[in-house]
Amino acid sequence: MSLNLIIILSLFLCAVVPGLRTTEQLSWLPCRLVDEHVNLNSEGYAETQYEHRDALLQFGHQGDAALNPNTITFLNTGSKVDMRKYTEGAVADQLQCEIRRYSTEGIQMRWPGLGAQEQDIWFTCTLRHEDGLFVITSFLRHAPATPTPGQANFRRWAPIADTETLTTSTVMLVLTRSPSVRAGLLSHQSLHCQFAVDHKAPNLTVEWRLQQRSERITLFRHASRSGQTEGSGVALKGLKGSEGDVSLTLPATKTTSEGTYVCSVSVPPLFGSHDISLHIMEPPRVSLNTDPTVSLVDGGEQKVVCQAEGYYPLDVDIEWFREPSDGGLLPEKLDTVLYSSHRHHRDGTYSLSAFFLLHATLQDSGYKYFCRVSHSSLRMPIRKSFILTVTEFGSWDSMLWLVLVSGFVLVMVAILYVMLPRLTLARRANLKPY
Incomplete structure (x- = not known):
């Protein structure tokens, strides 16, 4: 069965079966795999080519058969972190799903979660609501059956066959429910950012930055291991545990508050961030x-x-x-x-x-x-x-207006005629000889 046929069948079932459209009940999502191919050109510089490939994100258990054996399947198995939990019942066909490879930038370390290995391969899965209600970035861990040294190097990605099934688990996610915010002047805004990790007491670093043109300002930073905190605007109680709210509360907004706010959450070797655009809009x-x-x-x-x-x-x-x-x-x-x-x-x-x-x-x-x-x-x-x-000039209204204006002028002339001699006599009486 082709991927397009599966999508059409699913949409039909969603239309006729109540409750099937929610992501909590949906067992799969159509996705786009953005594959990367990095090569060195004749001058020795790295060039990246991107290939868009059809894929399925299938939720289930290890060993489940792929719903469509003719396409790439990411089988997302049981984990304490379930990305579907954070979509709040969004309709499945409102979600845009994109999967990319993730490089740990040369950091070789075992993820603290259960069953992780140093040779694990990483992917990111981003779910975007088409109306801009939220953006969720999840980190998928895949343990290859036969680890190959250097697979984590972005120049030596392990190839993915068109019909391959990769068993993954979600170990961490970062999400925002305010990817774009419009605010008036002197308003108090909260920029939403949230995280979830699959193990307790993670080595967590949270940071908020404001990007304005070429200037980058650090507004808040907290490292759980050292306990050091810089800046303000984030409630520290939300930084404890494996799931937390790290939303940033802004002071009364000004036109200078406008810019791109970046919420980043790091649990080595993973680093996730979201850009939140704040637009100041004051009506005339x-x-x-x-x-x-x-x-x-x-x-x-x-x-x-x-x-x-x-x-x-x-x-x-x-x-x-x-x-x-x-x-x-x-x-x-x-x-x-x-x-x-x-x-x-x-x-x-x-x-x-x-x-x-x-x-x-x-x-x-x-x-x-x-x-x-x-x-x-x-x-x-x-x-x-x-x-x-x-x-019309000469009509009763116009004549009345003319009479009033003429009368006012005549009254003023009469007043001047009467008052001018008196003012002259008074002035002469006040003159003093030298």
Whole structure:
């Protein structure tokens, strides 16, 4: 039976049999084996070629027959560490499984777990949730039937046949449930990282680093053997035992908190790590310099401004549109809009203005003008609008406006006419001769 047929059959069973889709009940997962072939070129430099091969990750017991004898099978036998436990019931077809060879970088030592040998061959199995809910990296130990010296050297990998079955056990895993985090300013975030090992009191070293451009900063480090701890943000009680939570709690976030946080867990000769991306996303505050209704006379003008303030990161888009109030036509984008330069504030956020000069005509009366602001922090753009009312010059409204303005001017002239002589006399009375 081909691998594709097995996958189709499994998906069909998952659809018709309740409960079969959870990874705790699933006995296998389709995987991709990324095989490496390292050779020296004519100049003596190592060149690596990667070969993607179909494989099965089968859960069972030692001696079980392969579900598909025509493909590479990694038979994962009983262990205190079961990667399926940490998927929390994720649907099997949501998991991306990838297996790679793992080099101990020349470190030759026996794993402290039961049944381990110095000649063991190592693999990593990474399970990724397609929606980014978690990433799990498990270390698989394979004891070859006939150990060959130098098999651990990445330049002398033991070849794997297309129908070979390799019996493995999971001895350690490192996982995160927050591979990518979006946070607003002044929020308190916890970056999740967890580990599990198949034996008690492991020689454990945990480290958190922040990678920003070319700079790498150590935030926390703890070594169980020496008991030394540097930095803060991780609860030490989570570092005891064979399973622990080493999540990092951050102080109130700033724009400078953005970067890649690396959680690494080392139990010699194994070293596992996960990169966690922290993205600061602060939505803009949007406002207009107008009331909900703008009244102008025919031929009048007014500067209309849409202001987006306090956003991060920089990628904001401001557009002006107009449409009939009855919504009968599609909105028309205005092409006379001008923009200010981005203003950078002390807290790291930005502001931008988009404005245009509104020339009022009678045909524009009743139109809705709206500003639409898009930003990476928003699921939907923000809209702010006003209705334009245009009256004909000489109409009752216009005449009333003209009368009020004219009356105000006349009153001011009368006041000046009365007060000016008095001010002149008072000034002359206060003059003193030299």
